[in-house]
Amino acid sequence: MKGVLLVNLGSPDSPSKSDVRKYLDEFLMDPRVIDLPYLVRAFVVKGFVLNTRPARSAEAYAKVWTEEGSPLIVISERLKSALSEKLDMPVALGMRYGSMSIEKGIAELKSAGVDDVLLVPLYPQFAMSSTETVMEKAKEVMSRFPGVKLEVLPPFYNDKLYEDAIVSSIKKKFKENDHLLLSYHGVPERHIRKSDISGHCTIDSTCCFTENKSHEYCYRHQCFNTTERIVKRLGLKEGEYTNAFQSRLGTTKWLEPYTAEIIAEMPSRGIKHLSVVTPSFVSDCLETLEEMDMENREIFMDAGGESFNYIPCLNETSDFVYALESWCLSWSENNLRTYSIT
Numbered sequence: 001m002k003g004v005l006l007v008n009l010g011s012p013d014s015p016s017k018s019d020v021r022k023y024l025d026e027f028l029m030d031p032r033v034i035d036l037p038y039l040v041r042a043f044v045v046k047g048f049v050l051n052t053r054p055a056r057s058a059e060a061y062a063k064v065w066t067e068e069g070s071p072l073i074v075i076s077e078r079l080k081s082a083l084s085e086k087l088d089m090p091v092a093l094g095m096r097y098g099s100m101s102i103e104k105g106i107a108e109l110k111s112a113g114v115d116d117v118l119l120v121p122l123y124p125q126f127a128m129s130s131t132e133t134v135m136e137k138a139k140e141v142m143s144r145f146p147g148v149k150l151e152v153l154p155p156f157y158n159d160k161l162y163e164d165a166i167v168s169s170i171k172k173k174f175k176e177n178d179h180l181l182l183s184y185h186g187v188p189e190r191h192i193r194k195s196d197i198s199g200h201c202t203i204d205s206t207c208c209f210t211e212n213k214s215h216e217y218c219y220r221h222q223c224f225n226t227t228e229r230i231v232k233r234l235g236l237k238e239g240e241y242t243n244a245f246q247s248r249l250g251t252t253k254w255l256e257p258y259t260a261e262i263i264a265e266m267p268s269r270g271i272k273h274l275s276v277v278t279p280s281f282v283s284d285c286l287e288t289l290e291e292m293d294m295e296n297r298e299i300f301m302d303a304g305g306e307s308f309n310y311i312p313c314l315n316e317t318s319d320f321v322y323a324l325e326s327w328c329l330s331w332s333e334n335n336l337r338t339y340s341i342t
Contacts, residue, residue: 003090003114004328005105006080007134008122008283010095011070015061021054027097032133035191057286064289072285073100076122078316079283079324086325089332090114096134103141110145117150118331118338120324122282124162125184125222126155128191139341151338153327157222158229161323167233168319170277173311178275179266180236183292184223185280186245186254192220203255220255226279242266246278246296247287263296267304274300275309282320284313 012023028034028045036044061070068074076093084091090112094105102119109117119138123130135152142150156162174180193201198214201207207214208221215221227243246259266274276296278288293310300308314320330336 001089001113002116002118002332003092003109003112004083004087005092005094005102005109005117005119006076006083006122006324007094007096007102007105007119007138008072008076009130009285010097010100011072011285012061013099015058015065017054017058020058020061021050023098024054024057025050030097030129030133032128032136035128035188035194060286060290063294064286071289072283075283075285075313075315079122079321082316082318082321083324083328086321087328089328096137101141102134102137103144106138106141106145106148106150110148115148117148118153118328119150119341120153120327121155123280124155124157124226124282125219125280126195126217127187127219128195129187130185131155132195135339135341142341150341151331152341153331154216154337154339155222156323156327157226159323159327161326162320163229163233165314165317165319165323166277166279167230169314169317170230170234170275170311173309174234174275175273175307175309178273178307178309179271180231180234180241181244181259181263181274181276182227182230182241183244183246183259183276183278183296184226184255185278185287186248186258187219188250189253189255192218192255195219223255223280230277230279246291259292260296260299263300264303266300272304272306273309274305274307275311277311278313282314284315288313 012019028049034041064071080091080093090109092105092108094102121131121134138150189203192203195217196214197217198212208224231241242262244257244259244262245255248254248258276292278292281288297308
């Protein structure tokens with residue numbers, strides 16, 4: 001029997017400092033998030049980061065936590081429920097980090113009689129620290145589920161159904177004559193080069209904007225391609241939108257331009273009315289609700305901005321549920337290209 005496992009990033013169990021510390025320990029010790037040798041990574045994370053960051057992060061989580069719990073978990077659960085109503089097969093939910101694990105999700109499906117699983121990483125673009133780490137974790141736990149076959153939905157940034165869903169979502173909230181900022185989660189530049197199967201990544205227009213076999217695994221290309229598709233559908237011209245990257249951690253060079261710096265400069269360049277969308281996130285979470293809609297809003301308004309319009313993620317919108325339903329049905333009919341877990 002076939003079944004679907006949706007996988008999102010994850011969340012602490014609560015906004016308490018101890019729960020946030022536990023979550024950050026698992027997240028930051030992932031070698032595909034901080035890609036340093038184990039001893040160096042442990043020295044940095046356990047010796048420094050976990051002594052300072054949990055308190056600040058706990059405060060941030062507390063700002064967005066709801067009576068139902070973590071926004072990302074609550075929204076992901078709603079998405080799972082909405083998809084379950086559309087499909088005649090079991091649907092489960094797992095998280096890459098935290099107590100709601102991928103292993104628990106697969107176990108839930110197996111107990112329902114599923115032996116053929118489509119794993120759906122809820123990331124439109126491919127990155128070491130998103131799709132790849134989900135696949136590696138799934139590969140690790142599959143040894144505990146003999147007889148279960150698992151396939152993975154590839155990134156869907158260039159799929160028309162995703163494009164339809166996000167463009168529709170933007171149109172509902174976008175304010176005419178606003179400048180549109182498309183802000184993606186940042187990654188270190190070295191991650192882009194490590195994912196380059198062509199061996200000639202230059203992180204510029206000669207690589208990301210010309211056809212290249214490495215684009216299937218190039219996060220930077222996929223982000224800019226997503227922007228290109230969105231603004232074309234919206235009819236926006238050069239100068240009416242900006243592409244940027246948020247959530248930088250540490251001192252190494254990450255993908256540029258940096259969202260916070262761009263936002264701070266915009267009012268001095270005459271951009272006083274801003275609409276913001278975050279196309280690398282499908283579910284609202286800490287990075288969208290606190291970092292973008294609170295911190296970056298404050299930066300923009302303090303710099304002289306007059307209006308800041310945050311456009312929510314796709315969440316459980318009907319267009320996104322329809323896209324997921326269509327991909328799952330195509331898979332069940334053996335009509336969908338997938339990654340295999342071996």
